[in-house]
Amino acid sequence: MPLRERTIRTPALVLRHREIGEADRLLVLYTEQLGKIHAIAKGVRKLKSRKAGHLEPFTHSTLQLAKGRDLMIITQAETLNAFLPLRENLAGVGHASYVIELIDRFTYENEENPRIFHLAIRTLERLQRAKDPLLVLRFYELRLLDLLGFRPELQQCGLCQAEIKAQDQYFSAERGGVLCPNCGRSTPGARPISMEALRYLRHLQRSNFQQASVARPRPEIHTEMEILMQHYLTYLLERNLNTPSFIRKIRHLDTTDHVPPAIEND
Amino acid sequence: MQLPEPVQKLIDAFSRLPGIGPKTASRLAFYLLRTTDDTAPALAEALQALKANTSLCRVCFNITLSDREICEICDDPRRDRSVICVVEEPLDVFALERTGGYSGLYHVLHGVLSPIEGIGVDDLRIQELLDRLKENVTEIILATNPSMEGDATAMYLGRRLAGSKVRVTRLARGLPVGGDLEYADQNTLKRALDGRQTLERG
Ligand SMILES: [Zn+2]
Ligand SMILES: [Zn+2]
Numbered sequence: 001m002p003l004r005e006r007t008i009r010t011p012a013l014v015l016r017h018r019e020i021g022e023a024d025r026l027l028v029l030y031t032e033q034l035g036k037i038h039a040i041a042k043g044v045r046k047l048k049s050r051k052a053g054h055l056e057p058f059t060h061s062t063l064q065l066a067k068g069r070d071l072m073i074i075t076q077a078e079t080l081n082a083f084l085p086l087r088e089n090l091a092g093v094g095h096a097s098y099v100i101e102l103i104d105r106f107t108y109e110n111e112e113n114p115r116i117f118h119l120a121i122r123t124l125e126r127l128q129r130a131k132d133p134l135l136v137l138r139f140y141e142l143r144l145l146d147l148l149g150f151r152p153e154l155q156q157c158g159l160c161q162a163e164i165k166a167q168d169q170y171f172s173a174e175r176g177g178v179l180c181p182n183c184g185r186s187t188p189g190a191r192p193i194s195m196e197a198l199r200y201l202r203h204l205q206r207s208n209f210q211q212a213s214v215a216r217p218r219p220e221i222h223t224e225m226e227i228l229m230q231h232y233l234t235y236l237l238e239r240n241l242n243t244p245s246f247i248r249k250i251r252h253l254d255t256t257d258h259v260p261p262a263i264e265n266d
Numbered sequence: 267m268q269l270p271e272p273v274q275k276l277i278d279a280f281s282r283l284p285g286i287g288p289k290t291a292s293r294l295a296f297y298l299l300r301t302t303d304d305t306a307p308a309l310a311e312a313l314q315a316l317k318a319n320t321s322l323c324r325v326c327f328n329i330t331l332s333d334r335e336i337c338e339i340c341d342d343p344r345r346d347r348s349v350i351c352v353v354e355e356p357l358d359v360f361a362l363e364r365t366g367g368y369s370g371l372y373h374v375l376h377g378v379l380s381p382i383e384g385i386g387v388d389d390l391r392i393q394e395l396l397d398r399l400k401e402n403v404t405e406i407i408l409a410t411n412p413s414m415e416g417d418a419t420a421m422y423l424g425r426r427l428a429g430s431k432v433r434v435t436r437l438a439r440g441l442p443v444g445g446d447l448e449y450a451d452q453n454t455l456k457r458a459l460d461g462r463q464t465l466e467r468g
Contacts, residue, residue, distance in 0.1 A: 052451075053450065053453050056453070084452060084453060090422060093381065097382045242382055243382060245384075246381035249386065249387060
């Protein structure tokens with residue numbers, strides 16, 4: 001949308017920030033009305049700044065933006081949802097960061113898509129209450145790929161068009177979806193996918209969230225889906241994502257009993 | 267027309283600094299070109315000395331003079347060695363020192379965890395902090411910034427320190443002095459509420 005007015009008020013999601021100048025921040029925002037934009041927040045690194053708390057990563061805020069000389073300037077910010085429950089534990093921070101990172105990586109500046117904006121907000125809301133956050137993330141990835149035009153084909157073989165039968169299959173990022181065992185075996189780069197994982201992914205792809213959220217994949221299947229989706233996303237982006245390794249580290253922290261550091265008191 | 271190479275080189279060098287755009291970089295370069303006093307030589311000398319004459323304290327990783335292995339704070343016998351205050355950057359040490367209200371030691375992480383930017387545990391001086399716990403430390407004060415990244419770093423350290431006998435505390439967070447409740451964000455307000463204190467009746 002061409003920006004004619006000098007100021008605009010829009011809901012936005014804060015993606016990232018970088019410090020510039022004495023006490024300013026350059027923010028990367030995904031706004032409902034303008035899509036991804038860069039904007040300056042002046043003075044927010046001062047502790048007494050009123051705006052700072054409304055402009056933290058993955059905060060849903062209403063922003064007032066003014067057109068500056070080179071960049072937009074944030075003149076007002078008011079939180080709609082800070083997603084506090086997600087900020088209170090490391091897994092929540094990791095998952096929310098992943099939601100943000102995908103949007104940041106997959107979108108271009110000044111191309112608005114309110115459906116992507118709403119999907120991200122709804123996903124963060126779902127993560128706050130989710131019993132199975134990984135399912136929320138897989139649902140999010142598949143919906144986001146739909147909106148970006150990268151919907152993976154999960155119903156028929158990407159080479160011979162044969163309908164996929166109830167058996168283990170292959171997945172080819174290059175071909176953008178599943179391959180039947182015949183085609184898959186002879187396609188370089190195609191990786192096996194179990195029938196169970198494929199079934200869940202198809203279920204997530206075809207259902208609304210309420211239907212999707214009844215699924216209860218076993219942990220091994222979750223891992224398989226996560227690896228497969230990240231393989232596909234990395235292929236599309238032509239580079240690695242940052243957040244998955246953070247999420248893995250945190251998970252490791254959960255499952256390993258830490259040997260407490262040795263302390264020799266007295 | 268192209269700028270003479272020495273001028274362009276300085277502009278490029280300035281542009282790589284945080285907070286300096288191409289316009290400011292040109293202005294600074296031309297200012298230095300014009301000055302006839304010792305501004306430019308003094309700057310050049312200071313820049314050379316910056317790297318040559320400083321190093322990191324091998325205990326707390328604060329900045330110190332290059333002829334010292336251990337910084338003045340770590341070396342000071344009057345400091346309380348049982349308390350370590352963990353901060354993000356060397357500048358935070360100077361801010362806390364200015365208050366004059368802290369007499370323990372420090373540990374500088376040199377950054378914060380940032381999942382999106384890909385800054386992880388191994389990029390910070392975290393293992394070095396855990397190694398210091400062997401030295402009769404009884405309290406660790408987590409003084410990372412009140413931000414998503416600062417909080418994540420504090421939570422991570424809290425988890426790694428759980429199970430040790432060290433008392434782990436976090437700097438109190440509340441409403442900024444001179445602030446107004448109605449402008450406070452959810453996070454600040456909730457933390458201020460969580461950290462409320464009993465009013466002493468005089
Ligand atoms: Zn086929
Ligand atoms: Zn030191």
